[in-house]
Amino acid sequence: MAKYGFIGTGNMAQAMIKGLLAQGVVPSDIAVASPTTAAKLAQAWGVQALSAQQVIQASDLTVLAFLPNQLADVTANLVFEDQLVVSVLAGVSVDQLVTATGSHQVVRTLPNVNVAINQGVTAFATTTLTVANQAIFHDFSTQLGTAIAVPEAQFAAFSAIAGSGPAYVFKFIAALAKAGVANGLADDLATTIATQTVLGSAQMLAASGQSAQVMQDTVASPGGSTRAGLDDFDQQGFDAVVAHAIRATVEHKHA
Ligand SMILES: NC(=O)C1=CN([C@@H]2O[C@H](COP(=O)(O)OP(=O)(O)OC[C@H]3O[C@@H](n4cnc5c(N)ncnc54)[C@H](O)[C@@H]3O)[C@@H](O)[C@H]2O)C=CC1
Ligand SMILES: O=C(O)[C@@H]1CCC=N1
Structure with a gap:
């Protein structure tokens, strides 16, 4: 079995380790x-x-999982040689990683x-990897969910939809639950039914083959009542609100 290392152990590293x-x-x-x-x-x-440094030496694959603006500081005194380095740093390019690590x-x-429950969606872009390192990365990434090769120019858009997306879905669930409470449901019940409804709806959509x-x-x-609600979403500009927030996410400069 390959050995994995993590430099940085915040939310993302912990999700991957789980x-x-x-x-x-x-x-x-x-x-x-x-x-x-x-x-x-x-x-x-x-x-x-x-x-x-010991993590790098002990691992077949080392994940960089600190904040993007810490890249230069954290890597300054580390020696990677040509070890396999996997970065999760948003906004940091392959070229910047090669320069910072020397690998x-x-x-x-x-x-x-969602990697924590093996249902992550991960974009990746690589240097030319050895066949052995391709296999190590493939095993690593497929254990965490789906991994998709994405051109670097599309990483910001991918990050807004897939990387930040769970936060936006959680936000929608919180808003649904809050609206349920405003209309007479108990807090816990509102959260449970909002969560289960989003979970079931995503599975239903995926299984349906429909748009x-x-x-x-x-x-x-x-x-019926749903049409009344959908019409109200449209009148309130729901799609435009989502598009605006995604644009703000895409345009954010990380480092
Ligand atoms: N949280 C998420 O859903 C996602 C996060 N990412 C990326 O993951 C990286 C980490 O983000 P989070 O886990 O959310 O942040 P976080 O704030 O939870 O974790 C940052 C971690 O950096 C580490 N750290 C701080 N100073 C360090 C140092 N000098 N040496 C080594 N490690 C140090 C600490 O372990 C700290 O917990 C970021 O680069 C972010 O862009 C990427 C996709 C999604
Ligand atoms: O908020 C962030 O900057 C990172 C990138 C995508 C999700 N979390």
Whole structure:
């Protein structure tokens, strides 16, 4: 089994580690380095807490999982040689990764938090990897969900829809639940039914082979309450609100 390392152990690294452990990766095959939470993770999950340089040396694949603007500082005194480096740093290009690490075995990825339940959607772009490293990255990424090769020019759009997308879906669920409470439902019940409705609807859409537009019509009975609600969404400019927020996400400069 390949050994995996993480430099940085925040929300994204923890989501990835959870996903790997759920797939049966042995905790001792995962090494982590962080100035803050590595020791706690070692205690909670049985992974190894090491220095960043030790993580690189102990791993077949090292994930960079700190914030994008920390790239130069964190990598300044690290030696990667030609180790396989997988970055999750939003907005950081393959060229920037090669320059910062000195490695020519580099994968730029953009995952989402659903990797924690092995249902992530991850974009990737790579340097020319050795056949062995292609296999290591393929095993690593497919354990976490779906991995899609995406041109670097499209990473910002991918990040807005897939990377940030879970937050926007959570926001919609929170708004649905809040509206349910405003209309008389208990808080917990409103959250449970909003969550289950979004979960079931996504599965229903995926199974249907139909467009999301057509599926709206299967819910809206002629002259019924759903049509009244859909018309109100349109009058309030719902699609324009979503498009505006996605544009703000795409245009954000990370580092
Ligand atoms: N949270 C998400 O859903 C996604 C995050 N990302 C990327 O993941 C990366 C991490 O983001 P989050 O986990 O959300 O942030 P976070 O704030 O939860 O984690 C950042 C982590 O950086 C680490 N860190 C700080 N200083 C360090 C140092 N000197 N050396 C080593 N590690 C250090 C710490 O472990 C800290 O927990 C970012 O580059 C972000 O762009 C990418 C896609 C989705
Ligand atoms: O918020 C961020 O910057 C990262 C990128 C996509 C999701 N989280």
